[in-house]
Amino acid sequence: MSAFSAGDLMTAVLWIAVTLAFYLLARRIQGAAGGTPLANLVLLGAAPIIALIYVADIELNAYMQGGKVLLWLVGPATVAIAVPLYRNFARVRSALLPMSVSLVVGSSVAVLSALLIGEAMGASVETIRALAPKSVSTPIAMGIAEEIGGYPSLAAAFVIFTGIVGAVFGAGFFTLVRIRDARARGFAMGIAAHGIGTASIFREGEVQGTFSGVAMALNGIITALVLPLLWLAFA
């Protein structure tokens, strides 16, 4: 067992408190901006902390003493999606066909377009390997990247960047291209932008959030099963 000193505990508590303070501030800002998803809470919350760490020359590891506690809580908080899923269960069950079609199409486009654009732009093969699983949640993406020979930590960074892009622009983009069905908006968000997208579209409505959560889970499973095989064909 590794020693966990009182100092570590204080560091963890301090950084959790700092994160909470910036989260509450981010909510204020989002509220003042009329609740637009453009003012994304992960982005607004993380940016000042990054600035603080950089300016005060603090080690990222020190911040992560607290950060990893919150990241661990992503698990139980994601399990909580079972509650809105239960409330909307009939709706989800009656949409099995649209979900299946969307899953296959969306999942393929998410992986293949990342591979092909990365290749066309001249990215190195190590980078492309880490790009491929960018639309699934972090632990799955890291596992897949490892399996196909990419850097897991690089894959994790790409996943989070992807999630923020989806969360910030998704809702506006769906409206622009006239994807109006609440279920389709949620499902597409979950396919493209996993948990960070899901967290953001729950603020639009419970139906959107539920379908996003379902899509995130299904996409994680199908990508983990299919991508390593697809990679053999691509390479």
Add this chain to the structure above:
Amino acid sequence: MRLAGRLCLAFLLLVACDSAGRLLSWAFGLPVPGTVIGILILLALLLSLRRIPEPVARVSDFLVTHLNFFYIPAGVGVMGYGALLTRDLWPVIIALVVSTFLAMLAAGFAFQWTARLTEKREEQ
């Protein structure tokens, strides 16, 4: 005070579902992430109960509302990978942004068109 205790129990239930899911995923080498199995365990519990116990509903709704909060350290952590990104910065940004929009477009229309073709009555 009794309410606080029941809310704590509800939170522990979520932790237990998540942990059980992770354990199952690890023990059987499943490609399904543990947390997803955790969602299924809680869903199965609710379906067999046929209702949502009040404390579970309150804790879950609270956590889901504030899901963004727990992802903030992930956003901060990206900074740590900045150094790895010096070489392929622009290919990466373009690939990620364009691919994310394409995936949203493809998945959204695939869902919407299939729903329109198969459902006679538009939902809401």
